[in-house]
Structures are given as structure tokens and as C-alpha cells.
Amino acid sequence: MVGVDLGGTKVATAAANLEAAIISRVTRPTEPExxxxxxxxxxxxxxxxxxxxxxxxxxxxxxxxxxSPGPLNxxxxxxxxxPNLKWHDVPLxxxxxxxxxxxxxxxxDANLAGLGEARLGAxxxxxxxxxxxxxxxIGGGLILGGEIYSGSSFVAGEIGHMAIVDVDEGPLCGCGNRGCLEALAAGPAIARMARELIRHGEETMMVDLVSGNIELVTSEIVGRAALAGDAAAIAVVGKAADYLGVGIANLINILNPDxxxxxxxxxxxxxxxxxxxREVVAGRALKPAFEAVRIVQAELGPDAGVVGAVCLVLSELL
Amino acid sequence: MVGVDLGGTKVATAAANLEAAIISRVTRPTEPExxxxxxxxxxxxxxxxxxxxxxxxxxxxxxxxxxSPGPLNxxxxxxxxxPNLKWHDVPLxxxxxxxxxxxxxxxxDANLAGLGEARLGAxxxxxxxxxxxxxxxIGGGLILGGEIYSGSSFVAGEIGHMAIVDVDEGPLCGCGNRGCLEALAAGPAIARMARELIRHGEETMMVDLVSGNIELVTSEIVGRAALAGDAAAIAVVGKAADYLGVGIANLINILNPDxxxxxxxxxxxxxxxxxxxREVVAGRALKPAFEAVRIVQAELGPDAGVVGAVCLVLSELL
Structure with a gap:
């Protein structure tokens, strides 16, 4: 079986045996232009x-x-x-x-990363x-009953566009609305919150990490500082975690996953x-749903997509 | 086949043929005391x-x-x-x-009402x-792939406890949290919003419908006034619809239902x-998900539960 993860910058491909163990890998630039x-x-x-x-x-x-990214059939x-590939209706x-x-x-691609994690990851x-x-x-994939749940027009799992704060307030999301989880807790939101803290005069090593050029603060910078114990960075991550926790509690109340x-x-x-x-989820999810679930970090990293693609072939064969 | 809808005040029972057409009905008071x-x-x-x-x-x-209401296995x-029956661990x-x-x-019971509507209703x-x-x-039932999706500990579909406004604000919900859809758009919330409008001096026929005793305003009163064209009541229903629309748009983005x-x-x-x-959903749901869905009123009314119970037997037999 072969799995392909088609991204905007690179095409990751792997051949696997029937146990879905990867035997060989090939990575090429996508060059959509x-x-x-x-x-x-x-x-x-x-x-x-x-x-x-x-x-x-x-x-x-x-x-x-x-x-593949984007809506597909x-x-x-x-x-x-x-959008990343500038593709419309390509019969790939x-x-x-x-x-x-x-x-x-x-x-x-998010569904496949989810399938990979469900079968062989976290x-x-x-x-x-x-x-x-x-x-x-912020994207998502739903694996229900052990298989990908893709919905009625194959676009299920758009978790990032769940509104969790007043829709008249909150930062503007790429989808054109306000209040979306993605606009509150994804990488750019984390970077924005950090820059705001810095502008408010908060002492933080993040300023040194970008040599004083606040515009260069990204979520990676926030992450590096947080992992090094920087209080301001940890506070920013905590705020993003608060939003993520509310979104995840909503999903747990709706879907009661394990x-x-x-x-x-x-x-x-x-x-x-x-x-x-987990702390926010514990406070917000209903007890019988919270007790049934564990919240864990992904294990497959950048491999999730190709592993999921291989698992998809397995599912189709069986 | 026989379907039973066990409620806090009455037990509704119906016998049906193999086409799930109801042949006879019996209704009795529950008398949980x-x-x-x-x-x-x-x-x-x-x-x-x-x-x-x-x-x-x-x-x-x-x-x-x-x-049956409540968590069950x-x-x-x-x-x-x-809670309504004061039952704990009853092997019914x-x-x-x-x-x-x-x-x-x-x-x-909400899952069964959903199944009834999915098979023989709206x-x-x-x-x-x-x-x-x-x-x-506000409760819910998810019918995915034509069958009840009940989750990992049988409590999926708790739509009412989806947070859709800032969790530090908003009215307190019965679950102990703030920001839940149920606390914003269910019957008691509709009645509360109407009473607030009246106290702010809004002219409305609702005052006459309760003979001036504002405490008697319920969501039924709001509904009667709204259906009669009362502007204040229509505004209250519109506010509840705004919240419901945000919650439903979230569900559509997550589950992409038809x-x-x-x-x-x-x-x-x-x-x-x-x-x-529908107007709110049109503005908030992602286009390919919105285009795939219709939003309609239930058709089975109080029969949904027993019809769903009969459909459950059919599902189990097949």
C-alpha cells in the first residue's frame, strides 16, 4: 500500500506493508506554481x-x-x-x-491524520x-465507530469554525465571522496575544528571542519561551488553552468520544x-462524558497524514 | 412491535405493525412518587x-x-x-x-425522538x-449513517451544553456553567428575556395575556404573542433564534448533516x-456544509418518542 500526503509545500509519500508499517519514504517539493x-x-x-x-x-x-487539503469528494x-494549490475540480x-x-x-488530509492517529498513533x-x-x-477529523465520519458533503470536522464567544465580539476569523475557535486559539491568535502582552509592557524573554522586533513573535516563539518557563508566554498559552478547552468540552458534550x-x-x-x-474540560464537560474521555497529544507528528492514507487503503480493502 | 415513551408525568405506549404504523395507543400517568x-x-x-x-x-x-430520560445503558x-423519576440504576x-x-x-428519549423523525418524520x-x-x-439526538450515534458512554447529543458565548458571562445554566446554549435559548431563557423587555417598559400584549402579572410570562405566552404579531415577543423569539442559529451553525460545521x-x-x-x-446559519456555517443541509420543524410532535421506540425495535430486528 502507498500513502500520499499532498501539502502546499511538499508531497510526502510512503510505501507500507499490510501491517501498515512504513518501508520506504519519498519527499518532494509540491511547486504548485x-x-x-x-x-x-x-x-x-x-x-x-x-x-x-x-x-x-x-x-x-x-x-x-x-x-489532500480542501473540500473534496x-x-x-x-x-x-x-486554495494552497490553486486547484479547482481536479479529478486527482x-x-x-x-x-x-x-x-x-x-x-x-485532516481526516487521514485523524485515522492514522486512531489506528496507529495516540x-x-x-x-x-x-x-x-x-x-x-484549527481543523479536525472525526473517527466514529473506528472509521472516518465525513458527513453529507464530505466537509465534516470543521472544528475551527465553532463559535465559542459572543459572535459580535472576538477577533475576525478567516471565514469572515467572529467568535470562531480558530480566531481565538490557533497559531496566529497565540502570536497576537503575545504581542499584545509585550506592548502592555509585560517582562518576557520573547522580546529577546526576536531581538526586540515584536512583529517577529510567532506561536513558535511563544512556545519556546513557554517551554523555557517564561511566565508571560505560559499565560498566553493558558489563554489559548482556555478557548481550546471550551471548544473541546463542547465537542465532548456533543460527541461523547473516548x-x-x-x-x-x-x-x-x-x-x-x-x-x-484538561482543567477547563473537567469544569465544563458533563460528568458521564468527561469520565469516558482521555485528552492526549498526537504521536505520529508529520507522519500522521501518510500513515492515515495507508490506513485508508486498508479500510477500503477490508 | 411496541414502543414506550417513559416521561416524568406520563407513560405513552403504542403498538405498531412492521411498517411502524401505529395500531393502538395507551397513555397512563407515571406517578413516580x-x-x-x-x-x-x-x-x-x-x-x-x-x-x-x-x-x-x-x-x-x-x-x-x-x-427513557437521563443517562442509561x-x-x-x-x-x-x-432525576424526574428519582431513579438510580434501575434495570428496566x-x-x-x-x-x-x-x-x-x-x-x-431524545435519541429515540430523533430516530422517529429521521425514519418517519421531518x-x-x-x-x-x-x-x-x-x-x-435543549437536548439532542444524532442520527448518523441512518442509525442512532450514542457515543462512548451513551451520552452523546448534549447539544444544550455547548458554550456559545463568553463562559465568564451569560446566564447560569442548570449544569453549573455559563455560556451554554440551553441557558440562552430554551423556554426559561425566552421567558426571562420577555420579562426583562417588559420591565424595561416595552409595549406588548404579553402583559395582557398574564393580566399584568409579569411573573406568569412563560415561553408559551411569548409564543402566543409572537404568533399574533406582537413586536416585542417577535424580538424575543428572534434573540433566542440568534443563539440557536449560532449553535446549529456550529453543529453543521462539525457534523455536516443533510x-x-x-x-x-x-x-x-x-x-x-x-x-x-436559517438566516443566522446562512451567515455562519461554511458554504459547502450550509448548501448540504435543510433546517426543518419536527413533524411527529408528542408521537416522536413512541415512533422512535418502534423504529428502534425494527433496527434491532434487521
Missing amino acids: RGVDAVVATIIDSVREAVAQAGARMDDVAGVGVG PETGVVVFA GALMSEVLGVPVYLEN GRGSKNMIYITVSTG TVVIGGGVSRLGEVLLEPV | RGVDAVVATIIDSVREAVAQAGARMDDVAGVGVG PETGVVVFA GALMSEVLGVPVYLEN GRGSKNMIYITVSTG TVVIGGGVSRLGEVLLEPV
Whole structure:
């Protein structure tokens, strides 16, 4: 089986055996500016190379799973819209399977990262799992009854656009609304809150980390300072954790999962983030739902996408 | 098949044929103050009477579905906690099946009302449906892939305890938190908003409807005035619809359903409530999710519970 994680900057590809253990890996730049055909050719070459590196032939391949950003249709294999790639209605599944001669299964990248974590990562053994990725945005994947739940038009899991504060207030979200979790707790919101604290004269090592140029404060800088014990940075992470905790408590009350897995760049903060998240959830989620759930950090890191893509092929075969 | 809807004030029971068409009905007062055994006896008598009225014998009954409030375990048939009945850990399923000699299936009442609407009510033909009941509280049932999704400890669908405004503000909810949808948009919240408007000197027929005793203003009074065109009452309903719309948009972004069915006493307002709800949802839900969904009023009214209980038996048989 081959898994492909198609991102805006790179295409990550891996060949795996039937236990979903990765045997070979290929990483290539996506270069979307070269056009759809060039990107599709890059993906196809990556698949062939991963298979060759694994000492196998395309005849040995049971299927290829592909994770792509943006709304897409897993049934037709069409990427409906991928802003990072400037793609509209690209029949990626058909383009790949025609050339490769094997079945190609397309799925949303966040859903696949969730599936990977549910099967082989932090959610191993889970039945109902919510995967939340916190980085530049906040996305999600719902694994219900052990399989991806993708909804009625394949766009379920848009956790970042859950309103959790007064919709007339709060910072503006990329979706055009106010009050969304993404606008309050994703990387850019964390950086913004840190800059505000600094401008209010808060003493913090973050100022030194950016050599005094406050505009250079990112969520990574906040994270580095928080992990080093900087009080201001920890307070900012705590505020983001408060919002995340409210959003996660909402999800727990609605979906009563056994596991919530938090991934994405911001999740690298680990317990500095997770501890206050759990505290807020404990205070807000209903008791029988809270008692049934564990909230953990993702384990697969940047591999989640390809691992999930391989698991998708396994699911389709069984 | 027999369906039972066990409520705090009455036990509604119906016998149905294999097309889930109701043939006979029996309604009895619950009288929980008489104790668990008396209530269980009332339920058992109701089932026998409904079967007899349908011209059948217990031998003809394929199964009995029972909807009960509160956390319960459908796998063991135990009602874990039902505050209205003052029940703790009552093995209702076993108590009934021992006496009746037929399989008894227990399920949460909101889930069953949702299942009824999904199969034979406003959600006919739906695959992924969210049922929201708005009355004294706000509850819900998730019908995903055509079946009840009950979560990892059978308490999924607690839609009323989704925080949608700043959790440090907003009215206090029965769950002990602030910011919950239930505290903002359920019947008591509607009545409270109306009383506040009246105290602020707003001209409204609601004052006459309660003969000047403002404490008597309930959500039913607000509804009557709103349906009669009273501007103040319509404004109150609009405010509740704003909150409901935000909560429903959140659910649509998360679950991407094809149908949202709104039931419960407050839903009897019909389009006076649904029109502003749809407007808010249109502004907040992500486009591909909004385009996939219709938001409609429940059709089965007080029958939803027993119809859902019958549908549960059908699901278990198939």
C-alpha cells in the first residue's frame, strides 16, 4: 500500500506493508506554481519511487491513499477546491489511477491524520475519536465507530469554525465571522496575544528571542519561551488553552468520544498546553462524558497524514 | 412491535405493525412518587393493553422499545439516573423482559425522538440528521449513517451544553456553567428575556395575556404573542433564534448533516423561529456544509418518542 500526503509545500509519500508499517519514504517539493499536471506528475513519480525503494513493483500495490487539503469528494476522487494549490475540480483520483493502474482513494488530509492517529498513533484502541489539529488554523477529523465520519458533503470536522464567544465580539476569523475557535486559539491568535502582552509592557524573554522586533513573535516563539518557563508566554498559552478547552468540552458534550487527540504544530507544547485544556474540560464537560474521555497529544507528528492514507487503503480493502 | 415513551408525568405506549404504523395507543400517568415497582408495573400493563387493543397477543410481539430520560445503558438495559423519576440504576430492560417474555430495547428519549423523525418524520430520507429539542431544556439526538450515534458512554447529543458565548458571562445554566446554549435559548431563557423587555417598559400584549402579572410570562405566552404579531415577543423569539442559529451553525460545521430537525415545545413557533435561525446559519456555517443541509420543524410532535421506540425495535430486528 502507498500513502500520499499532498501539502502546499511538499508531497510526502510512503510505501507500507499490510501491517501498515512504513518501508520506504519519498519527499518532494509540491511547486504548485508549475501547474496541476506537473504536481500530478510529481505525485505519480513519488508513488513509483516509493514502491521501487521498497523493493516492490506496481503490480504488488493493493492501492494508493491520498490526503489532500480542501473540500473534496472521496466518492469521485475529485479535489473540489484547494486554495494552497490553486486547484479547482481536479479529478486527482482518476488521473493517478489511469497512469498507475491501481485503485486510488482520496480523502481530506485532516481526516487521514485523524485515522492514522486512531489506528496507529495516540488513539490506538479508540472507537470514537476526535482529532484536532492546531497550527496556522484549527481543523479536525472525526473517527466514529473506528472509521472516518465525513458527513453529507464530505466537509465534516470543521472544528475551527465553532463559535465559542459572543459572535459580535472576538477577533475576525478567516471565514469572515467572529467568535470562531480558530480566531481565538490557533497559531496566529497565540502570536497576537503575545504581542499584545509585550506592548502592555509585560517582562518576557520573547522580546529577546526576536531581538526586540515584536512583529517577529510567532506561536513558535511563544512556545519556546513557554517551554523555557517564561511566565508571560505560559499565560498566553493558558489563554489559548482556555478557548481550546471550551471548544473541546463542547465537542465532548456533543460527541461523547473516548479519545481526543491534539496534533498540529501548537500541540508540540505538550503538557504546557494539555494540562490547562484538561482543567477547563473537567469544569465544563458533563460528568458521564468527561469520565469516558482521555485528552492526549498526537504521536505520529508529520507522519500522521501518510500513515492515515495507508490506513485508508486498508479500510477500503477490508 | 411496541414502543414506550417513559416521561416524568406520563407513560405513552403504542403498538405498531412492521411498517411502524401505529395500531393502538395507551397513555397512563407515571406517578413516580409511587416508587420504581409501581412505575414498572404501569409500563408493563400499558404494553399488554396496547397489544390487546391491537387485537394481538404478546406472542405476536417481536420486541419492545423503551425511551427513557437521563443517562442509561442500552447494552445492559439499565436506567443509570433519571432525576424526574428519582431513579438510580434501575434495570428496566431486564425487569420488563422477564415479565413480558419478549426482547426489550432501552434508549435515551431524545435519541429515540430523533430516530422517529429521521425514519418517519421531518427527516425522512436523511442519512445524517441532527435532532434538537427545545423546551424547558435543549437536548439532542444524532442520527448518523441512518442509525442512532450514542457515543462512548451513551451520552452523546448534549447539544444544550455547548458554550456559545463568553463562559465568564451569560446566564447560569442548570449544569453549573455559563455560556451554554440551553441557558440562552430554551423556554426559561425566552421567558426571562420577555420579562426583562417588559420591565424595561416595552409595549406588548404579553402583559395582557398574564393580566399584568409579569411573573406568569412563560415561553408559551411569548409564543402566543409572537404568533399574533406582537413586536416585542417577535424580538424575543428572534434573540433566542440568534443563539440557536449560532449553535446549529456550529453543529453543521462539525457534523455536516443533510438535515436538522427542531422539535420540542418551542419549535411549535414554526417559521417565526425557523426563519431567523436559517438566516443566522446562512451567515455562519461554511458554504459547502450550509448548501448540504435543510433546517426543518419536527413533524411527529408528542408521537416522536413512541415512533422512535418502534423504529428502534425494527433496527434491532434487521
